[in-house]
Amino acid sequence: MRRDILTSAIAVVLFTILLGVIYPLFITGVSQVAFPGKANGQQIHFNGKLVGSKIIGQSFASPVIGKNGKPEEKEEELVTEADPRYFQSRPSATEGGAYNAAASTFSNRGPNDKETEEVDAENIKAYLELNKPYDPSLTVAQVPVDAVNTSGSNLDPEISPANAWIQAHRVAAKRGLSLSVVDGLISKYTSGRGLGFSGEEGVNVLELNLALDRLNAGGK
Amino acid sequence: MTVAGWLTIVLFAVILTALALPLGSYMAAVYSGRRVLLSPILAGPEKWLYKLLCVDPKREQDWKGYAKSLLIFSLAGWLLLYLILRTQTVWNFTGLNPTGFHSGSWNVTFNTVSSFMTNTNWQFYSGETTMSYFSQMAGLTVQNWLSAGVGITVAVALIRGIIGRSGKSLGNFWQDLVRTILYVLAPLSVLAAIMLVSQGAIQNFSNYLTAHTITGLTQKIAMGPVASQEAIKMLGTNGGGFFNTNSAHPFENPTAFTNLFEMLLVLIIPAALIFTFGRMTGNRRQGYAIYGAVIFMFLGAVAVAYIAEAHGSPAQHAAGLHTGVIPGSTGGNMEGKEQRFGIAGSALFNVVTTVTSCGAVNSALESFTGIGGAVPFANLSASEVIFGGVGTGLYSILMYVLLAVFIGGLMVGRTPEWLGKKIEAREIKLAGLGILITPLAALFCTALATASHAGRASISELGKGPQGFSETFYAYLSQANNNGSAFAGYTGYIQPNAGNLGAHGVTFADLLGGFDMTFARYAPILFALAIAGSLAGKRVSPAGLGTMRTDNPTFVILLIGVIILVGALTFFPALLLGPIVQGLTGHLY
Numbered sequence A: 001m002r003r004d005i006l007t008s009a010i011a012v013v014l015f016t017i018l019l020g021v022i023y024p025l026f027i028t029g030v031s032q033v034a035f036p037g038k039a040n041g042q043q044i045h046f047n048g049k050l051v052g053s054k055i056i057g058q059s060f061a062s063p064v065i066g067k068n069g070k071p072e073e074k075e076e077e078l079v080t081e082a083d084p085r086y087f088q089s090r091p092s093a094t095e096g097g098a099y100n101a102a103a104s105t106f107s108n109r110g111p112n113d114k115e116t117e118e119v120d121a122e123n124i125k126a127y128l129e130l131n132k133p134y135d136p137s138l139t140v141a142q143v144p145v146d147a148v149n150t151s152g153s154n155l156d157p158e159i160s161p162a163n164a165w166i167q168a169h170r171v172a173a174k175r176g177l178s179l180s181v182v183d184g185l186i187s188k189y190t191s192g193r194g195l196g197f198s199g200e201e202g203v204n205v206l207e208l209n210l211a212l213d214r215l216n217a218g219g220k
Numbered sequence B: 001m002t003v004a005g006w007l008t009i010v011l012f013a014v015i016l017t018a019l020a021l022p023l024g025s026y027m028a029a030v031y032s033g034r035r036v037l038l039s040p041i042l043a044g045p046e047k048w049l050y051k052l053l054c055v056d057p058k059r060e061q062d063w064k065g066y067a068k069s070l071l072i073f074s075l076a077g078w079l080l081l082y083l084i085l086r087t088q089t090v091w092n093f094t095g096l097n098p099t100g101f102h103s104g105s106w107n108v109t110f111n112t113v114s115s116f117m118t119n120t121n122w123q124f125y126s127g128e129t130t131m132s133y134f135s136q137m138a139g140l141t142v143q144n145w146l147s148a149g150v151g152i153t154v155a156v157a158l159i160r161g162i163i164g165r166s167g168k169s170l171g172n173f174w175q176d177l178v179r180t181i182l183y184v185l186a187p188l189s190v191l192a193a194i195m196l197v198s199q200g201a202i203q204n205f206s207n208y209l210t211a212h213t214i215t216g217l218t219q220k221i222a223m224g225p226v227a228s229q230e231a232i233k234m235l236g237t238n239g240g241g242f243f244n245t246n247s248a249h250p251f252e253n254p255t256a257f258t259n260l261f262e263m264l265l266v267l268i269i270p271a272a273l274i275f276t277f278g279r280m281t282g283n284r285r286q287g288y289a290i291y292g293a294v295i296f297m298f299l300g301a302v303a304v305a306y307i308a309e310a311h312g313s314p315a316q317h318a319a320g321l322h323t324g325v326i327p328g329s330t331g332g333n334m335e336g337k338e339q340r341f342g343i344a345g346s347a348l349f350n351v352v353t354t355v356t357s358c359g360a361v362n363s364a365l366e367s368f369t370g371i372g373g374a375v376p377f378a379n380l381s382a383s384e385v386i387f388g389g390v391g392t393g394l395y396s397i398l399m400y401v402l403l404a405v406f407i408g409g410l411m412v413g414r415t416p417e418w419l420g421k422k423i424e425a426r427e428i429k430l431a432g433l434g435i436l437i438t439p440l441a442a443l444f445c446t447a448l449a450t451a452s453h454a455g456r457a458s459i460s461e462l463g464k465g466p467q468g469f470s471e472t473f474y475a476y477l478s479q480a481n482n483n484g485s486a487f488a489g490y491t492g493y494i495q496p497n498a499g500n501l502g503a504h505g506v507t508f509a510d511l512l513g514g515f516d517m518t519f520a521r522y523a524p525i526l527f528a529l530a531i532a533g534s535l536a537g538k539r540v541s542p543a544g545l546g547t548m549r550t551d552n553p554t555f556v557i558l559l560i561g562v563i564i565l566v567g568a569l570t571f572f573p574a575l576l577l578g579p580i581v582q583g584l585t586g587h588l589y
Helices: A002-034 A114-134 A161-175 A179-188 A205-219 B003-031 B039-052 B063-086 B088-094 B106-117 B133-163 B173-199 B226-235 B256-281 B284-311 B314-318 B342-355 B370-381 B392-412 B425-451 B466-480 B507-536 B553-584
Strands: A043-046 A049-053 A061-063 A080-082 A202-204 B209-212 B218-221
Touching: A002 B039, A002 B063, A002 B133, A002 B173, A002 B226, A043 A205, A049 A205, A049 B209, A049 B218, A114 A161, A114 B314, A161 A179, A161 A202, A161 A205, A179 A205, A202 A205, B003 B173, B003 B256, B003 B284, B003 B342, B039 B173, B063 B088, B063 B106, B063 B133, B063 B173, B063 B507, B088 B133, B106 B133, B106 B507, B133 B173, B133 B226, B133 B256, B133 B392, B133 B507, B173 B226, B173 B256, B226 B256, B256 B284, B256 B342, B256 B392, B284 B342, B284 B370, B284 B392, B284 B553, B342 B370, B370 B466, B370 B553, B392 B425, B392 B507, B392 B553, B425 B466, B425 B507, B425 B553, B466 B507, B466 B553
Parallel strands: none
Antiparallel strands: A043 A049, A061 A080, B209 B218
């Protein structure tokens, strides 16, 4: 008994040092040498400043400027509206505004919940309002599910190709680009399936939007 | 549903089996004390560890001695982790609390510590808004290793009891623990962590980033030493995420490939241990029979979940959303699911982590359809026998094997025998208790929480109608099974601001959950060790013509029948009130 207590006490301290300090430090050391970009979150710099992480989704809405010239706020959150010149990410319900990557959260909307239906209906409506003017043939039946449903992390960096193809009409019109150029960029930033069969194809929204900005800047 | 979706599921099972076979042989060699590939490197550190721990690995322990060491060690781990989490701010001098989080409150810390000690990794807290890097690595990561190690030692001790030829010895707990960590978990975990970083899981000690987006917004991005914890979290079937959204978070699970990789990490040891059992008993077919039974149930569960999720939810359909496959989108219930994993990758992942005691999630269980959500319920109702947690899965299913042998023996009218040993009243009593204790804890706690004001306080605003019952039931079922996945609306912690200033635990849910986990972890362990002790001393009689074989398809079917029957009898009424109601109705609440 006494021996077990002694051994246990040594064991928890020893294992804390080995597995809780040395192991993570070792992995950090190897990672920072071998894969520094990946280990630090694939940060993307644009025009010299940090604009986000390649694999963390973000909102492409702009702050709404109120009558007093300052960004409007409602309940301590910025009021924003979708910027039609950019591809829009999936809806996000993190606290403190969409795509708060310091507090990921599940939406926890139930499958049989009236509120889920209401939110879905609102999102369908908003999606149609944003995109239908530029793609008149768009109907409810074509609205992709990922454009309406929130993701797991609420930080999904990707949208489905179907979602991107629909938004391409709007973005092309707003930027004075041809649809084929925008569609070409979409396929450039579409990731394939894992090992060719696992998971789904997805379009990286941040990379795509940055490529568009670069294209426009270069063209002018 | 898509061809790629089904292909993912089938190929996953094939790859898993192909990898588990050699690992199973390797582990059999490790626990039999034979030289293995890594012996030249690790034999030195092993000896050195025994010296530091003041352990004589040659000292054999009977089941009581083994259990005593195990319990005292677990208690010591509990106390140290509680201390670390409660004194989070004291460790600020290490520079590993860049966001300045406060220490945890007593009730939620009680729950968290019990949760990590028992390999449950149920989380009422949210990682990136309450835990410092120091607490995550020196506190939580360590228990990820140790709780997994403890689980495996019990399985090994039980195997030794079953094959023991004479005497009472089950081996030495400390030796088994050290070998598990050194020879099994460490090499795999280091490789896995580096692999994950190479794919995009992060590993740093930076401050949270502030990005200025191209549309003029700012975004804060949480950082941390994620990959090192992620690897052992999956490998040890722990499942406690570094971030609140667990393996749905792109920094924990960045690509469709890592999703596949993480699922393999979860199942590799539980699957391999089944083959280890076959090897150590000297009859590999014993392992294959059990593997056949569990893989059959596993694939059945995946198929149901995939079909249900691909169909979409009543709420989606009521809103007018079309959930069929269209070019460029696979449709289905994408609420709470990530684009890169899709429906199949999410359904498969959640079955993988709910059949085991892992409980990691890559999508929101609460948002699964009624039937899709009933699958994790059903998996938990089978009490960790379909692969199960590392170690726990094997000793749990071996108790079911005993029960099946007993029932089979009654049917053919002979004294039941298993691997040459007579199964008598004592073993069946112990196995029966070991099997029933987890459902008992789960149902008792659910009843208490549903029937009391204090319990209902934890149900989320969104948990209306049967969803509220499902949340509650899932919470205590998951904790009793040491799983840790959640219908995440169920709260045990209120956190008004980041940095847990003014945060407080929900005492009722925290305490009930903590006791639920601890009781349902250690009671079955004691029963399993007692069975091992009781079998160890029995003499082996040669198999005769009338002996019921336990390595053929007939027995596989009998075993599946027993598992389903026990699970259904104990849980069916409760399941009817929650997920099944939701699955059968299109009604919205």
